[in-house]
Amino acid sequence: MKLGISPLSWTNEAIQELGDHIPYETCISEAARAGFTGVELGRKFPSNPEVVLSSLAEKGLVPVTGWYSGELAERSLEDEWEAAQPAIERLKALGCTLLVYGECAAGPADGADAALATSPPLTNLDVPVYAERVTQFADNLAELGLTLVYHHHMMQPVETVGEIDRFMSEAGASVKLLLDTGHIALSGEDYTKVMNKWWDQISHIHLKDIRRDVFDNLDPSTETFNDAVHKGIYTVPGDGDLDFEPVIKKIASEGYSGWLIVEAEQDPRKAQPSEVATTAFTYLAALLDKHGIPYDRNSAHG
Numbered sequence: 001m002k003l004g005i006s007p008l009s010w011t012n013e014a015i016q017e018l019g020d021h022i023p024y025e026t027c028i029s030e031a032a033r034a035g036f037t038g039v040e041l042g043r044k045f046p047s048n049p050e051v052v053l054s055s056l057a058e059k060g061l062v063p064v065t066g067w068y069s070g071e072l073a074e075r076s077l078e079d080e081w082e083a084a085q086p087a088i089e090r091l092k093a094l095g096c097t098l099l100v101y102g103e104c105a106a107g108p109a110d111g112a113d114a115a116l117a118t119s120p121p122l123t124n125l126d127v128p129v130y131a132e133r134v135t136q137f138a139d140n141l142a143e144l145g146l147t148l149v150y151h152h153h154m155m156q157p158v159e160t161v162g163e164i165d166r167f168m169s170e171a172g173a174s175v176k177l178l179l180d181t182g183h184i185a186l187s188g189e190d191y192t193k194v195m196n197k198w199w200d201q202i203s204h205i206h207l208k209d210i211r212r213d214v215f216d217n218l219d220p221s222t223e224t225f226n227d228a229v230h231k232g233i234y235t236v237p238g239d240g241d242l243d244f245e246p247v248i249k250k251i252a253s254e255g256y257s258g259w260l261i262v263e264a265e266q267d268p269r270k271a272q273p274s275e276v277a278t279t280a281f282t283y284l285a286a287l288l289d290k291h292g293i294p295y296d297r298n299s300a301h302g
Contacts, residue, residue, distance in 0.1 A: 002296055004260070009277060013067070029059060033300050053095070099146050101134070101148050115223060124157065131171040183206075205261065207284070208264055236277070281301075
């Protein structure tokens with residue numbers, strides 16, 4: 001089993017003030033020492049692919065994938081394909097085989113200032129047309145050796161279990177699913193429902209925990225996704241309240257060849273990144289050991 005981590009525990013991609021002071025070198029060094037062998041890409045990563053590859057290799061790490069902000073809900077396949085070229089070229093140059101697609105169009109009118117309760121429903125879109133467009137985009141990626149993994153996400157059209165079911169039922173076989181445990185939990189639902197129904201289509205997994213006390217005290221009618229992050233809604237596996245044994249059992253019984261990526265949007269001044277990274281690796285390693293699943297461990301692990 002391949003265990004990786006997102007740089008979000010060090011530097012947030014959207015909330016610029018969270019971790020803006022933390023350099024790239026710190027992120028990859030601490031990820032390696034925690035035991036991980038892969039990292040997703042982040043905004044602090046050097047622009048030169050050769051520099052990224054060499055610096056990661058020095059730490060015993062490989063680049064896994066990166067997020068792409070798509071807008072197929074509102075623009076044509078041709079326009080999207082043109083817009084995606086820099087991201088595609090970067091992923092290919094880095095030797096990645098996955099592209100994480102996040103739908104960033106058709107969102108709430110207030111954008112990042114929108115209350116959680118105003119998340120736009122998937123029914124705002126012509127779902128068959130949208131799913132076909134995403135499928136065509138995924139087909140194009142496949143010709144280049146890249147697999148599209150669709151990231152269901154809070155405040156985006158595909159958020160709830162029902163919306164995931166509807167979209168995946170309409171999408172073609174080239175569209176794979178990214179299972180994100182924390183986003184499903186924040187939507188108030190159970191990640192195992194998605195896991196059990198769509199396991200054969202899941203090609204990437206984000207293991208994100210939530211703090212139940214923070215969740216219970218959120219006011220969705222007034223508070224935003226960023227408010228929830230600032231309050232500490234997310235944390236790493238082993239530090240929150242979700243049970244991750246079901247997904248490890250699923251891997252043990254049915255197999256899984258992709259990455260398990262630890263991800264948690266947190267304030268690094270409140271949740272020390274090196275500590276939470278170590279907590280997550282230790283917790284997952286114990287679960288994998290319990291179920292007899294071998295996994296890679298970085299030689300830099302202390």
